[in-house]
Amino acid sequence: MDHKKREYTMTIDTKDCFTIEGKLALPYQYFAGRTGSRFITSLRDNKKIMGLECKHCNKVFVPPRSTCEVCFEDISENWVDLPNTGIVTGFTIVRYEEPHQPVKPPYITALVKLDKADTPFAHIVKGIPLSKMKTGLRVEAVFAKRTTATIMDIDHFRPIKEGPSFKLGYSYDALEVGMSDSFTKTISETDVYLFAGISGDFNPMHMNEEFAKTTPMGTRIAHGALPQCLIAPVLGMKLPGLGTIALEVTTRFKAPTYFGDTITATGEVVEKLPERRWVRMALTFTNQKNELVAEGSALVLPPPSMP
Amino acid sequence: MKKMKKNRNVGIIGVGQSVFSSHREEVNQPEMIHEAVVEALDQAGMTMEDIDCVVHGNMELFEMVHQPDLWHTIGTGAFGRESLRITTGGTTGATLVCAADALVASGLHEVVMAIGFEKLQEGHTTGGITNMADPLWTRKLQTGALTGMTATQVIDEFGEERAKKASMLYRIFMDKHAMKNDKAHRRLGLEFDQADDLAKKSPALVGELRMIHMCSQSDGTCVMIFASEEKARLHCKQPAWIKDHISVHREENFTIFGDALVVSTHRYAAKKLFARNDITDPRKQIDMMEMYDPSSWWGLDWIREFLMLEGDAHIRMVEEGDIAIDGAFPINPSGGVTASNPIGATAMVRVAEAAMQIMGTAGDHQVPKQVNTALASGFGGTMWTVLTLLTREAPEL
Numbered sequence: 072m073d074h075k076k077r078e079y080t081m082t083i084d085t086k087d088c089f090t091i092e093g094k095l096a097l098p099y100q101y102f103a104g105r106t107g108s109r110f111i112t113s114l115r116d117n118k119k120i121m122g123l124e125c126k127h128c129n130k131v132f133v134p135p136r137s138t139c140e141v142c143f144e145d146i147s148e149n150w151v152d153l154p155n156t157g158i159v160t161g162f163t164i165v166r167y168e169e170p171h172q173p174v175k176p177p178y179i180t181a182l183v184k185l186d187k188a189d190t191p192f193a194h195i196v197k198g199i200p201l202s203k204m205k206t207g208l209r210v211e212a213v214f215a216k217r218t219t220a221t222i223m224d225i226d227h228f229r230p231i232k233e234g235p236s237f238k239l240g241y242s243y244d245a246l247e248v249g250m251s252d253s254f255t256k257t258i259s260e261t262d263v264y265l266f267a268g269i270s271g272d273f274n275p276m277h278m279n280e281e282f283a284k285t286t287p288m289g290t291r292i293a294h295g296a297l298p299q300c301l302i303a304p305v306l307g308m309k310l311p312g313l314g315t316i317a318l319e320v321t322t323r324f325k326a327p328t329y330f331g332d333t334i335t336a337t338g339e340v341v342e343k344l345p346e347r348r349w350v351r352m353a354l355t356f357t358n359q360k361n362e363l364v365a366e367g368s369a370l371v372l373p374p375p376s377m378p
Numbered sequence: 379m380k381k382m383k384k385n386r387n388v389g390i391i392g393v394g395q396s397v398f399s400s401h402r403e404e405v406n407q408p409e410m411i412h413e414a415v416v417e418a419l420d421q422a423g424m425t426m427e428d429i430d431c432v433v434h435g436n437m438e439l440f441e442m443v444h445q446p447d448l449w450h451t452i453g454t455g456a457f458g459r460e461s462l463r464i465t466t467g468g469t470t471g472a473t474l475v476c477a478a479d480a481l482v483a484s485g486l487h488e489v490v491m492a493i494g495f496e497k498l499q500e501g502h503t504t505g506g507i508t509n510m511a512d513p514l515w516t517r518k519l520q521t522g523a524l525t526g527m528t529a530t531q532v533i534d535e536f537g538e539e540r541a542k543k544a545s546m547l548y549r550i551f552m553d554k555h556a557m558k559n560d561k562a563h564r565r566l567g568l569e570f571d572q573a574d575d576l577a578k579k580s581p582a583l584v585g586e587l588r589m590i591h592m593c594s595q596s597d598g599t600c601v602m603i604f605a606s607e608e609k610a611r612l613h614c615k616q617p618a619w620i621k622d623h624i625s626v627h628r629e630e631n632f633t634i635f636g637d638a639l640v641v642s643t644h645r646y647a648a649k650k651l652f653a654r655n656d657i658t659d660p661r662k663q664i665d666m667m668e669m670y671d672p673s674s675w676w677g678l679d680w681i682r683e684f685l686m687l688e689g690d691a692h693i694r695m696v697e698e699g700d701i702a703i704d705g706a707f708p709i710n711p712s713g714g715v716t717a718s719n720p721i722g723a724t725a726m727v728r729v730a731e732a733a734m735q736i737m738g739t740a741g742d743h744q745v746p747k748q749v750n751t752a753l754a755s756g757f758g759g760t761m762w763t764v765l766t767l768l769t770r771e772a773p774e775l
Binding site: 100138 | 408410456457497
């Protein structure tokens with residue numbers, strides 16, 4: 072044998088090499104069969120998703136199939152109605168574009184397992200930013216406006232808004248003695264006039280500078296209840312926050328509030344009342360010079376815990 | 379000739395067939411397959427628990443479904459079992475039988491279920507076949523079995539009148555057989571006195587190949603259960619034993635006209651198979667045949683090839699009614715391929731029907747004599763022949 076070292080090709084030379092372009096265009100159709108047709112008819116006519124249940128292993132198949140391949144039993148008569156809601160068990164984001172896609176990319180193709188079903192099926196999910204898409208997302212079917220008598224009679228799935236979209240405040244259990252929060256606002260002449268309109272208290276000591284000069288304060292002052300009501304945004308929106316019910320608010324006025332004063336209303340948890348699950352809060356109202364304008368207390372029913 | 383040695387005998391113990399029809403809209407693919415699976419299991423007195431391996435086959439390109447065996451698990455019962463998918467195409471149905479036989483004979487499995495199916499109405503068969511055209515490989519545009527070449531050759535050789543008559547006679551025999559087979563797709567109820575009229579009036583497809591001569595496109599499934607000798611004897615009073623099979627094919631196109639010598643893969647396969655099974659007079663030693671006859675021109679012409687006849691012997695067999703169900707050498711008591719053609723199942727149906735004749739389960743189209751030896755042929759593109767020889771007695775190993 073001649074063991075002379077062989078010369079290996081290290082470059083690719085495609086000169087004079089032809090490429091024959093081909094094209095496959097194969098039309099096809101698909102027989103849905105009795106079972107598949109009933110599924111589609113139900114979607115089309117009743118906007119109802121139906122599945123088939125194997126009585127042997129209790130598995131519910133969606134889309135329906137006439138046989139359970141594990142138990143190998145004919146299940147074609149065991150129809151069950153299914154809700155339009157389900158959970159995403161897997162998904163992919165389609166970003167490339169090709170002619171046969173149902174919608175324009177990017178879009179989400181997901182496997183959706185309907186509640187009460189055991190098998191997921193593929194569909195499109197819309198109504199959620201691509202970056203927020205996740206497995207485990209709860210979704211609901213959105214039916215197409217016009218039927219095509221196909222699986223696309225469900226146009227897509229969209230996320231279910233779970234519970235309220237706002238965040239409730241601190242619950243009784245979440246509140247601790249010593250927690251405090253406040254709200255600050257500058258009281259203007261407009262505030263006083265609006266408050267006069269709301270309360271009907273057009274007393275000239277709030278309205279008429281010339282009259283006010285004759286009073287001990289020597290100038291117009293705000294209604295006492297005006298700084299007092301600044302505790303409402305604290306209790307209702309901050310501490311405990313949204314969902315709070317005020318049961319009692321008492322205030323003792325200590326000093327006048329002049330136009331242009333900046334009032335800070337502060338609430339502090341001072342006592343938790345376990346038998347009624349109420350909370351007592353100490354209230355203080357101070358101005359920009361840190362003078363005590365008013366003080367008092369409130370009894371509130373905090374919001375329930377979020378699930 | 380060098381003898382082949384088989385490890386152990388394999389018996390066919392169950393056959394199931396769906397109803398064949400041009401449109402099976404009421405079932406999807408796994409559902410249609412399930413029909414035949416249930417029937418085959420029933421006939422074998424088995425459940426899926428008895429099946430070790432499922433062999434699945436069709437022509438993927440025809441329905442445009444990728445890896446159909448995975449989807450079809452819903453209907454095939456292959457869940458959790460050994461499984462194999464075969465697409466020779468070629469003649470897939472016949473290759474499925476070869477594979478199932480080998481899987482059992484080898485000792486790998488005791489019981490194997492083979493499934494051949496096609497839902498031609500869901501796809502575009504000719505679209506799939508004509509795409510085989512390739513100028514570099516000298517493969518010309520093809521139309522599958524839709525070729526008028528044989529009609530021309532038979533007419534050239536035997537004269538127009540005799541050739542056309544014989545071809546129509548063959549066709550009417552096939553239809554009369556199909557009328558006895560509830561599952562056949564086309565059961566036209568033809569009578570012999572219609573022959574001349576049909577030969578003239580049936581729409582021409584290619585030359586003298588007319589619509590009436592041509593096979594159908596069908597939806598359908600065939601399922602067969604193969605068992606080791608021990609299992610077969612346990613489950614079946616009269617299994618059909620697989621004596622031998624042979625596959626012959628060659629890469630070439632159909633358009634070699636003129637003087638080019640075309641060696642028929644049919645005759646080559648028959649010659650080899652008969653030689654190694656000591657068959658010197660096939661018409662005597664074989665009792666009947668299920669032939670893959672894509673058209674009544676080919677069916678007529680191929681009798682000569684498969685039975686290694688010379689001259690006009692094949693024409694005479696048709697003219698004299700030998701090929702009738704109660705004739706001297708019945709061909710296609712099932713109605714054959716001109717009656718039903720679910721492609722991936724078609725070649726398997728030939729073996730299944732031959733097996734049914736031996737097992738005595740063919741019902742209304744049972745040949746009225748005892749069938750001891752039966753021959754089945756498969757045909758596919760390009761020039762692909764599979765011959766299967768079945769016997770009533772278990773072969774000596």
